[in-house]
Amino acid sequence: MNRRELLSTAVGFALAGCGRSRTIQGSVVGASHEFGHLLRSGGLPEPTSTETIPIAILGGGISGLSAAWRLLRSNVKDFRIFELEAEAGGNSRYGENAITRYPWGAHYVPLPTAESHWVRTLFEELGVIEGNTPSGTPVYKEQYLCAAPQERLYIHGRWQDGLVPALAATRAEMDEFDRFSEIIDTYRERRGKDGRKAFAIPMDFSSRDADLLELDRISMTAFLQERGLRSKPLHWYIDYACRDDFGSGAGEVSAWAGIHYFASRESDDTVLTWPEGNGWIVRRLMETLSPYVTNSALVYRVQPTAAGVEVDIYRTGEKRSTRIVAEHVVWACPVFQASRVIQRAGALHQSIAAFEYAPWLVANLTLDRFPDQRAGVPIAWDNVIYDSESLGYVVATHQGLSAHPRETVLTYYHALAGPASAASRQRLLETDWRSWTDFLLGDLSKPHPEIRDITQRIDIMKWGHAMVRPRPGFVWGDARQRLAAPFGRIHFAHSDLSGFSLFEEAQFRGIVAAEQILLVM
């Protein structure tokens, strides 16, 4: 009796890495919300110089870069890209340290569907697609396909292969997964009365059949319940997918969007990924586009005039402003930013207010070594913890060629899902580095009790407006469709206009904006 308590604490202490404690370094990177404050508080200096640029592309994310890429393909070179951050890339930005490059946001692209013509064209240009089989199927460069093992799930103290929580499901519950797949298969194969795929990527190519668009009125959870699908493992799985792709739980996501996630692609297809995630695409695009990009440029006023558009830009580095007089403007920033910036937008404001955004936390953990191999399957590219608030982590060195990687970087994703995005955003921004690292280390210590002892450094990116939320009614509602059309000489181009944040959608919107301009030039 007498020593029991001390024994157990002492042994617990020995178990916890022989009592060795270390200080984990790190920082919060990216400061775009501070620029947001600057914009809201007003008082930015008036322009001291004027420049004429035929086409001004505002925003250097995937849509802005894609618009530029499309213009260059038609040999149009008189444009400039203005980017708020110190680097282009938007959600596809990446970081780099002595071990590897790693993503700060978007980290993969599913194999492009036949409708994603421009994605295939880009990938042919970048050498991602090496050729085509006689039947016309693209052949991808092996190194860029996600290496096996692709996904694993930590559940009941074990890692299982794949994300369908087989270890937690009874036979009856597994049957629900089959029924769900059958429903999805029906939608995947369905062609609408207009001859289009029921759910296509880009989403603009989807059928407009009324019964399909009706699906936008209910939530994904309601859809499952209507179909009699109620099991917890299935609901967890769908909710996980929604949080992963839309930053919102299945209860807050339109059933149209939720079904689109599953039915728009081939069921067994893999994904393309790189150590730096979609940052690889940015890096390759920037090889030709970097001379056209101006970084650290805060666009604070866009004013349509009779002859064109005046764009006032504050250079955050030089602390002075310039006026750009453009014939055409591509608005490739998130839509919400337009409300304060675009003047005389009138009726547009109401539509802009309908765009809601999910906040995200992304953390990159630099590790001395890989986590211990414990019960279950070995480490995969995507590693998810069942019933966790987070989305788990991807391994940046997974696509590397080394047969003996030692150190690595894990990219941890956490979408702050929940109905009140403004409150979640406040929580994201106000919670400091220490509290966030405590939160994520606590989460990761479930599968990896040693995580604190092997982590050198944790860098955190707070994405206040990470992605637009496809709430019920939003995808096929008026607001989104109104902004998808040009506003005079301002051409909106952002994945926001598709209702969800996908690489293919961002690229498509950029291409469409560029083609609208090419058409009138």
Add this chain to the structure above:
Amino acid sequence: MVYALLISVFVIASCGLVYELIAGTLASYLLGDSVTYFSTIIGAYLFAMGIGSWLSRFIGKGLVARFVLLELMVGVVGGSSAAVLFLSFAYLESFRLVLYGQVLVVGILVGLEIPLLLRILKDKIEFKDLVAQVLTFDYLGALIASLAFPLLLAPRLGLVRTCFLFGLLNVLVALWSTFLFKNEIPKNLGLRAQSIVASLILLAGLFYGDRLSTFAEENLYTDSIIYAASSPYQRLVVTRWRDDVRLFLNNNLQFSSADEYRYHEALVHPGMSWLQSARRVLVLGGGDGLALREVLKYPSVESVTLVDLDPAMTRLFSTNELLRKVNQDSLLSPRVKVVNQDAFVWLSENSEFFDFAVVDFPDPTNHALGKLYTTAFFKMLKEHLAHGGAAVVQSTSPLYARKSYWCIAATLEGAGFQTSPYHAYVPSFGEWGFILASNRGYEPPTRFPAGLKFITADTTRALFEFPPDMAKVEAEVNRLNNQILVQYYESEWRQVEQ
């Protein structure tokens, strides 16, 4: 007197805890699965302490003498427990039996200590003070031990010597008690003598304890160890028995000097002699320099690049006299350039061309090594072969891992090579497989360098014949995004091991 005894309580409490921590740490170190072993060892230990406490009621007269004896026993049994565990792991099959048996014995002895001490002290202090003071010092001792063990002792002294040190403390308590209670123990000379003998044994253990772990490791191998070292990548052990020198990497046999010539002649000559006048040769893996030794038998060879990840490996084989005799100083040849880098990474960053490439990697036991047997890797290898060049790939055993072997062949074909599979018998490995990959039709050569012990024109032709038990089977192509080979390999070798 009372305080002296309370200090004893403090010491024996810390000793008791340390034995338990050592059993737990050693078991999880040797067997893995720390949660299971720590948890069951704590349980067994506490249970044994309970038995000890219960048994204490059967000890009647001569309490003090019994206490001294008990301390001696705890000191010797507990103090040598780490050494015994290490040795039994090397020598005995029933390690777990020894482990839990020892935990029970030490636990029972430790469980006896406090009840006996309480009874010895009960007439000297009032009961409420007695309980309060003894338990205070007991807990305090446990705390200090629990802090000192992970922070100071285990890292500085190692487990074996820490264990001996605490055994010595137990014995010193016994010795001290013979002085403290000299009135109550009539014949204490015998006890003192025993204490001194026990101290000497434990002192010896304390001084020579670090040799024990090497000694125990030596017994994991049948022959005597002449070299053992850990690099960041692997554990290298070289053994020798008479003329037979063997290399083990992570406990897996890499070669035996008695028959390695069969392996390395078969690896190199069917390809090299066919090419006749290869000038630039690439060796991937093979840091032992043995494939290199065979390559250097061709005067046409102007330069060889050897890419092996582990500098500890290439350094060992270019400095150790015995090993240099085995590879005939191949690593020191002026024609050879050694690169210590990851082979796949090196290939992706290099643009040289080679007439012949020898690919001699470890078997695809995990996903990381599996990458070195994918179409992506072989395509990259192909881009480094000169026109008309060839490569040979060590491809595990076509007998024990038949599907894995033919999977590697299918993968080479998937990467655009023409393949010529062959095999050789290497006694220490068994039947072993190789695949020659090139871009033109292969014909087994008829002329070889002089002095070969295994490869001749006649034997070579036979190597390309596959009897039915190794004949080709359908297998999928191994790609980075399916890693099918690792799955084949795992299931096939698991069957062999059963």
